[in-house]
């Protein structure tokens with residue numbers, strides 16, 4: 001109860017702090033709008049290399065014709081350009097040369113599997129440092145595969161089968177795919193959201209130091225409440241504050257900028273929640289390691305800027321050369337961005353899980369260090 | 380005994396902020412803790428409430444040894460910190476409510492206690508204002524309201540009147556007396572000797588981390604007083620009068636200038652009526668008379684050779 005009391009008043013006070021609120025809400029929304037319209041050119045699919053997809057048909061039987069028909073539809077053509085290849089090696093060469101982003105392979109057993117009512121798979125190879133564009137490819141393929149299976153199953157088993165639900169899924173996916181060409185604003189909405197959440201380190205940094213500055217730490221220390229309850233309350237308050245801000249940005253950009261947040265918003269919010277834990281924990285950790293909260297605050301602020309930059313938050317990493325694409329991995333922003341892009345554009349869920357795992361590892365380490373250093377800085 | 384402190388020592392690095400002090404505060408009294416800047420008053424208080432860990436010594440609150448953690452003891456303490464301890468972006472009502480909830484108050488009782496505390500400090504009409512918007516004196520009063528809302532048995536006030544106008548100050552002094560009447564014991568820290576004179580039953584004087592004197596006001600004054608100075612303004616002064624007074628028991632010195640006569644006597648010589656007899660006998664009229672009494676200021680001056688505030 002006392003923890004909730006502290007959390008509630010922390011949130012209340014955070015939302016009355018108009019200066020910080022401007023930075024956490026107004027600034028990212030302005031940036032989304034400005035970067036989204038100013039740098040729009042980068043995102044129109046004119047750079048062939050980024051949207052060209054190699055296609056290798058090893059099956060060549062009747063089902064592959066269905067697939068090729070599917071690839072030939074106008075919606076798909078708008079998203080990707082198909083380049084037929086004769087071998088994997090040829091495709092890999094093209095991908096290495098950045099002339100293509102992905103390779104789609106129809107395995108030789110494709111038609112047979114479907115005929116036998118088994119789940120057919122289409123192999124997709126993405127360039128190693130895949131930009132979110134390659135996840136579109138995966139999304140398209142997934143849509144086709146799910147749809148095909150469902151249709152077959154429906155034909156065989158009738159509409160009362162639970163598999164029928166998948167049929168709806170197909171349509172949902174193709175609807176998403178239709179409006180799915182990511183515009184600049186869709187890109188920056190994600191990266192600026194992530195940046196804002198990372199600015200949440202400021203709340204972690206000040207959570208306890210602020211009580212010291214306000215002298216209220218004396219009252220908290222003399223009240224019948226344990227120090228851990230104070231910490232938990234402050235943490236909870238900071239986390240809810242940042243998460244609410246993130247949700248406000250999502251809602252606002254959805255309504256006013258028509259930003260595409262994909263079909264799985266709960267998972268997008270879960271990614272935000274995980275990153276919020278990370279940023280508040282990181283803020284608290286750095287705060288404990290330093291003495292002066294103003295100094296650690298400035299350091300964190302600087303750090304968030306760097307992290308945003310190397311993750312391609314201001315300018316897509318894929319446009320900044322291979323080196324930048326590689327070092328992007330060390331930024332928590334990158335992990336969260338990719339997890340969200342993968343969710344919105346239905347990329348590989350294995351990749352998404354790896355990104356999430358990365359976030360949780362960093363956040364757990366932050367909290368462990370913050371916990372160990374807390375006692376020392378409390379006195 | 381509400382508070383009993385034995386051999387309390389607190390160091391900051393090599394610096395000895397509290398140097399082996401003993402204090403005891405009785406149930407129902409207003410205890411004054413006086414001393415100049417840097418004497419160690421706030422440090423001692425921080426140790427009492429468990430905000431800082433002492434290096435040595437024992438602290439007993441309500442007869443139980445207190446290590447800074449015992450919730451049942453903490454529940455009965457209210458602290459008015461020297462520096463304002465308020466959330467400036469919360470309203471008066473929210474500030475008091477927040478701290479009241481830390482003491483487990485809820486529901487109707489919470490509401491009535493919060494109202495009581497705000498009314499008591501004269502802030503009920505300003506309850507919806509942000510603390511930021513209050514005047515200095517009002518902030519001081521809110522600082523008190525936050526400390527008394529849970530009706531503690533022991534209230535510790537660390538310079539609650541510092542830097543405010545006389546009216547607000549009077550308001551606070553009256554409030555302290557009233558809280559005491561309602562049954563709270565109070566530790567009152569101040570630079571202002573007049574405040575201590577007015578409020579406190581017993582006083583400890585601290586300097587350089589040590590308690591240099593402790594007792595009732597009278598005891599402290601008696602302790603330092605060696606002589607009493609009496610001044611008379613007379614219609615005339617003549618030699619007969621002077622020699623008469625000089626023969627009175629206890630008189631050490633008798634000096635005059637124009638119509639002003641100054642008589643210095645040993646303390647407790649009870650010779651005022653004899654001196655007046657001399658004046659009457661020489662047919663001189665007394666225009667005015669003034670007996671200079673020792674104040675706590677004198678006490679401090681005598682003990683340390685310094686004035687309390689520089």
Ligand SMILES: Nc1ncnc2c1ncn2[C@@H]1O[C@H](COP(=O)(O)OP(=O)(O)OP(=O)(O)O)[C@@H](O)[C@H]1O
Nearest residue numbers: 391394396414415416417418419420421422423461
């Ligand atoms: N956190 C600290 N670290 C180091 N020294 C300190 C600390 N707090 C107080 N001191 C020193 O301890 C001494 C006693 O300080 P304290 O605040 O207890 O005095 P005080 O009697 O309350 O003075 P004042 O009337 O000015 O409030 C001072 O010399 C002060 O500089």
Ligand SMILES: [Mg+2]
Nearest residue numbers: 420421461537
């Ligand atoms: Mg002090």
